[in-house]
Amino acid sequence: MYPAVDTQIERTLYDQDVRYTEGRRQVVAALSAADGPRSAGELVAELAAPLPLSSIYRTLAVLAAAGVVVPHYSTKGLTRYELAEWLTGHHHHLVCAECGTVEDVEIPDAFERELRALVSGIGEHAGFSPTSHALEIEGRCEGCS
Amino acid sequence: MYPAVDTQIERTLYDQDVRYTEGRRQVVAALSAADGPRSAGELVAELAAPLPLSSIYRTLAVLAAAGVVVPHYSTKGLTRYELAEWLTGHHHHLVCAECGTVEDVEIPDAFERELRALVSGIGEHAGFSPTSHALEIEGRCEGCS
């Protein structure tokens, strides 16, 4: 985990009067160590010390409200979370159609710029105001192919 | 609903020995009339004659297995379905961060071509074999802004 990220989160939470407790640090550490979004259930297994599911859900809700983590809705009704892009950098997702795992991927800057331009252009469509975009690439991961 | 679409579905199901019953026709009609993906719960309200939820779920499962509809996983653990792209054409989604509704949108051909090229290029990354892609544009819809 990058100490810089931890410091940024510490400050963000402090500014919002949200406590950065031990349990919340654990969850952040696990998300930071992951190479993609994680569900509450997946996190219990990856935490240094296992926390009750309800605490993980509450922690994720708090961190999401604070803008530190972002939810992604995936297969089987699972909600997976990852650190927000202002902490980890902008990226997209490789979604395995077989096993449902999600992996982060970055795309070339030049293309990213075009994508951004296109997305803001969409704003004209039906009065929609875009705030962000996400490209999901579906396919088969290494393990499932 | 486009009769052509209905005919295509009819044939597809027939070829797979899957019955195209009245209930299934109703669900297809509702999806066809919708301007974006719909969850089972949303469909009950939009059907001509209300069907029990369990039947809708089963119908959606059958249609998905037959390649006629495709699931999208969205907010609050809701799974929304829409007719497959070979029936309606390739498109992307405008997702409202406020109310969670999803609307279809098409992007310029030129950009779509680049997107496709980029996505297949990703294949080199970590042995991932892309089969499709989806661009989700998040923002605020007309009603929520």
Next chain:
DNA sequence: TTCCTTGCAAACGATTTGCATTGGA
């Protein structure tokens, strides 16, 4: 007649919530 489909109700699994206890600033 023979399966497939449907309805209803019960079962499931992910997520949420009430409440009493513990912990942090």
Next chain:
DNA sequence: TCCAATGCAAATCGTTTGCAAGGAA
């Protein structure tokens, strides 16, 4: 000290499934 955070158990909610009845070939 005092309010927020946590653990546990019970409650929700979307979705799935077992089983008996209805429908199409």
